[in-house]
Amino acid sequence: AQRVTQPEKLLSVFKGAPVELKCNYSYSGSPELFWYVQYSRQRLQLLLRHISRESIKGFTADLNKGETSFHLKKPFAQEEDSAMYYCALPIMNTGFQKLVFGTGTRLLVSP
Amino acid sequence: EAQVTQNPRYLITVTGKKLTVTCSQNMNHEYMSWYRQDPGLGLRQIYYSMNVEVTDKGDVPEGYKVSRKEKRNFPLILESPSPNQTSLYFCASSPTSGRYNEQFFGPGTRLTVL
Numbered sequence: 182a183q184r185v186t187q188p189e190k191l192l193s194v195f196k197g198a199p200v201e202l203k204c205n206y207s208y209s210g211s212p213e214l215f216w217y218v219q220y221s222r223q224r225l226q227l228l229l230r231h232i233s234r235e236s237i238k239g240f241t242a243d244l245n246k247g248e249t250s251f252h253l254k255k256p257f258a259q260e261e262d263s264a265m266y267y268c269a270l271p272i273m274n275t276g277f278q279k280l281v282f283g284t285g286t287r288l289l290v291s292p
Numbered sequence: 293e294a295q296v297t298q299n300p301r302y303l304i305t306v307t308g309k310k311l312t313v314t315c316s317q318n319m320n321h322e323y324m325s326w327y328r329q330d331p332g333l334g335l336r337q338i339y340y341s342m343n344v345e346v347t348d349k350g351d352v353p354e355g356y357k358v359s360r361k362e363k364r365n366f367p368l369i370l371e372s373p374s375p376n377q378t379s380l381y382f383c384a385s386s387p388t389s390g391r392y393n394e395q396f397f398g399p400g401t402r403l404t405v406l
Contacts (some may be wrong), residue, residue, distance in 0.1 A: 190332075213391045225335075225382065225397040232392050267334060271391045278323065278389040279350060284334035 183208050185270050187283035194258050195291050202253040202286045204242075204268030212270060214251040216242055217282075219265040228253075228266070238262070258290045294319045296398035298383050304404045305373055313368045313401050315383030321396075323389045324366040325350070326358065328379040329400075335382065341366055342389050373405040 184207040194200055206212055216228040229237045231244045231251065242253045251268060268283040296317045305311055317324065325340040327350075337350030339358040347358050355377055357369040366385075370377060381401045386393040 187334075215394075224399050225384075227394040230392065230394070273391060278386075278391060278393070279337055279340065280325070280395060281337075281351075282327075282335040284332060 183270060183272050183281055185268050185281050185283035187266075187268055187286050189286045190284070191287045191289065193289045193291065196260055197257050200253075200255045200258045200262070200288065200290075202266050202268075202288065204251045204253065204283060206249050206251065206268075206270050208249075208270060208272070210273075212244065212246075212249075212251075214242070214244060215269040215271070215280075216240070216251075216253050217267045217269055219267070221264070225267070258288075260290050260292060263288055263290045294396075296383055296385055296396050298381075298398040298401050300401060301399060302402050304406065306406050307374055308372050311370050311373060311403075313370075313381060313383075313403070315366045315368065315398060316364050317366075317383075317385040317396070318364065319385065319387075319396065320363065321385035321387050322363070323387070323393070323395075324360065324383065324385045325395065326356070326366070326368050327382045327384065328352065329382060330379050338368070338381075340389075373403075375405050377403065378405045379403060 186205045215230045218228040219225045270281045272279045326338040327335040341347040341360040383398040384395040386395045
């Protein structure tokens with residue numbers, strides 16, 4: 182079954198510390214993965230996607246097909262990074278996209 | 293401003309009283325979708341729509357209906373709400389249903405069914 186797993190509900194770090202939010206997936210085809218972020222009192226928005234190979238707000242994510250992972254990393258966390266982070270896997274079903282989300286990880290960055 | 297809007301933002305209702313949550317986008321997107329967000333479960337897709345008059349079930353469609361009579365609107369209908377439909381609901385849209393497309397989300401509707 183297609184599934185996205187985010188094992189940590191809460192990740193608490195101090196400002197300046199490295200951050201890694203874990204995401205593992207189960208998908209039989211060639212995966213395309215996203216990270217979405219929800220800041221307090223804001224709507225859910227795209228942070229980055231695998232296909233773009235980009236770094237957004239200092240965050241990067243590498244797709245590891247061997248480990249079926251797409252962990253989100255940042256070398257030095259900032260207080261403004263505190264938010265809810267969701268890993269998402271688009272699945273094509275009869276030509277239409279379904280987006281499967283993980284359960285989310287709340288990142289709390291303390292001063 | 294390009295955006296997805298939802299109304300109402302907050303709603304408290306009673307069991308069995310039909311309600312509709314509206315969703316509208318002004319970006320001429322073909323693809324629209326509804327999700328519910330519950331603690332510990334993340335976001336789960338309720339229904340989605342590829343284009344006008346084309347809809348399909350997501351993972352948790354029971355108790356919900358949708359319609360897509362116009363490209364910009366995708367209302368979510370609860371014919372007979374029950375307490376287990378108390379949740380935070382998000383509407384989203386994207387240009388097409390392609391795998392690489394970003395989905396743009398509305399601000400959410402918090403529904404409480406008593």
